[in-house]
Amino acid sequence: MAARRMTLVFDLDGTLVDSVYQHVVAWHHALLEAGIELSIWRIHRRIGMSGGLFTRALLRETGREFDPELLERLRHAHAEAYNRLSGDVQPLPGAVALLARLTAIGCPWGIATSGRMETAAPVIAKLGVPEGVPIITRDMVAHAKPDPDLFLAAIDRLGVEPGEVYVVGDSVWDLLAARRAGTLGIGLLSGGYGTEELERAGAYRVYDDPAMLLAHLDELGVREG
Amino acid sequence: MAARRMTLVFDLDGTLVDSVYQHVVAWHHALLEAGIELSIWRIHRRIGMSGGLFTRALLRETGREFDPELLERLRHAHAEAYNRLSGDVQPLPGAVALLARLTAIGCPWGIATSGRMETAAPVIAKLGVPEGVPIITRDMVAHAKPDPDLFLAAIDRLGVEPGEVYVVGDSVWDLLAARRAGTLGIGLLSGGYGTEELERAGAYRVYDDPAMLLAHLDELGVREG
Numbered sequence: 001m002a003a004r005r006m007t008l009v010f011d012l013d014g015t016l017v018d019s020v021y022q023h024v025v026a027w028h029h030a031l032l033e034a035g036i037e038l039s040i041w042r043i044h045r046r047i048g049m050s051g052g053l054f055t056r057a058l059l060r061e062t063g064r065e066f067d068p069e070l071l072e073r074l075r076h077a078h079a080e081a082y083n084r085l086s087g088d089v090q091p092l093p094g095a096v097a098l099l100a101r102l103t104a105i106g107c108p109w110g111i112a113t114s115g116r117m118e119t120a121a122p123v124i125a126k127l128g129v130p131e132g133v134p135i136i137t138r139d140m141v142a143h144a145k146p147d148p149d150l151f152l153a154a155i156d157r158l159g160v161e162p163g164e165v166y167v168v169g170d171s172v173w174d175l176l177a178a179r180r181a182g183t184l185g186i187g188l189l190s191g192g193y194g195t196e197e198l199e200r201a202g203a204y205r206v207y208d209d210p211a212m213l214l215a216h217l218d219e220l221g222v223r224e225g
Numbered sequence: 226m227a228a229r230r231m232t233l234v235f236d237l238d239g240t241l242v243d244s245v246y247q248h249v250v251a252w253h254h255a256l257l258e259a260g261i262e263l264s265i266w267r268i269h270r271r272i273g274m275s276g277g278l279f280t281r282a283l284l285r286e287t288g289r290e291f292d293p294e295l296l297e298r299l300r301h302a303h304a305e306a307y308n309r310l311s312g313d314v315q316p317l318p319g320a321v322a323l324l325a326r327l328t329a330i331g332c333p334w335g336i337a338t339s340g341r342m343e344t345a346a347p348v349i350a351k352l353g354v355p356e357g358v359p360i361i362t363r364d365m366v367a368h369a370k371p372d373p374d375l376f377l378a379a380i381d382r383l384g385v386e387p388g389e390v391y392v393v394g395d396s397v398w399d400l401l402a403a404r405r406a407g408t409l410g411i412g413l414l415s416g417g418y419g420t421e422e423l424e425r426a427g428a429y430r431v432y433d434d435p436a437m438l439l440a441h442l443d444e445l446g447v448r449e450g
Contacts, residue, residue, distance in 0.1 A: 020265070021246060021249055021265045022250065025250050040243050040246045041246075041416065085250065189266060192266040192417065194418065196419055197419045
């Protein structure tokens with residue numbers, strides 16, 4: 001019997017790069033500009049969903065009608081505000097070392113993000129991703145998280161079965177999508193959620209950040225070979 | 226036997242005004258400028274402590290020595306970055322209505338914040354605080370949260386006993402300080418922490434925000450008279 005090999009699929013914002021809070025503050029600014037007052041913690045709790053679902057959910061909470069023109073305006077205002085703040089965005093502690101370690105031991109991995117390639121590309125560049133690693137963005141699938149499409153596309157590109165995959169994410173939406181994709185979800189606290197929120201969404205294990213995940217790879221049966 | 230009357234003492238940032246995320250992003254910017262790389266979620270989890278304790282804790286986590294000159298420089302850089310973001314700061318939903326309701330029914334209340342008067346004054350102005358309401362800031366006590374000094378000073382000014390007081394706050398540090406002051410702590414999710422974190426720090430009840438607290442005043446035995 002061949003040893004079971006595990007594969008890792010990573011979310012991006014809050015999981016590999018420290019960008020969640022800048023996205024949250026940028027969305028708040030964009031909504032306020034459009035006259036939509038919404039508490040920032042509620043935006044934080046929706047981040048990581050697809051932008052369309054996210055905006056629909058927020059508009060519902062504020063009792064406004066969904067309007068594609070407004071959605072486009074919000075997206076644009078968010079991108080502008082985020083760009084002003086994104087100079088401070090860094091890889092999370094251990095992210096670069098973790099990915100390098102996986103590559104070195106021959107453990108396959110990929111990235112699947114609800115963001116679009118235009119915002120994701122500059123931060124992915126800071127991670128030192130080797131050629132051939134699958135990177136799935138919002139532009140490439142019909143539905144983003146909590147639908148499983150992004151993770152399923154990455155799994156398909158990696159040529160493995162869902163049961164051999166850990167999905168690593170910082171938000172409840174990552175963990176819910178991981179379950180729908182038939183994978184095990186690993187939660188990271190680096191997006192600013194509490195341990196219990198992630199466990200209740202089905203996290204198999206919860207670590208602080210990529211550095212702590214790297215230090216515990218043996219717990220997950222991720223090994224050379 | 227006279228009916229037991231309850232008094233409320235409120236934290237400010239994240240409890241009455243929606244300013245936690247701007248403070249977090251501003252501290253991250255200030256630390257980065259000083260060459261100190263620290264994940265933003267770790268800053269979030271320390272916010273609400275006294276600035277001195279906060280900086281000591283962060284420097285300890287990054288293995289740096291505490292240095293009063295550096296602390297002063299960080300404080301200054303934080304205030305500058307926060308001022309750029311603070312135009313977006315609004316009272317939290319229900320905050321103004323809750324305070325007005327307490328005043329209308331003759332329930333005494335006060336505010337106790339780890340912030341300094343210079344940053345607190347502009348947001349307090351947006352809350353419509355009547356004259357005579359005690360406002361205790363960092364400048365007025367020896368030790369800030371999680372020490373109980375701020376809450377004890379407010380209780381003293383209100384002329385009540387700690388056992389007759391609910392302290393309302395959004396962070397673990399508020400709830401720990403509330404217990405050391407001999408009061409009951411009420412947690413609000415509006416600072417971006419999870420329910421379980423607040424419960425584990427001793428919250429007697431947890432509500433979403435001031436609007437939800439206002440709708441549940443009867444649960445707390447806060448009533449006219």
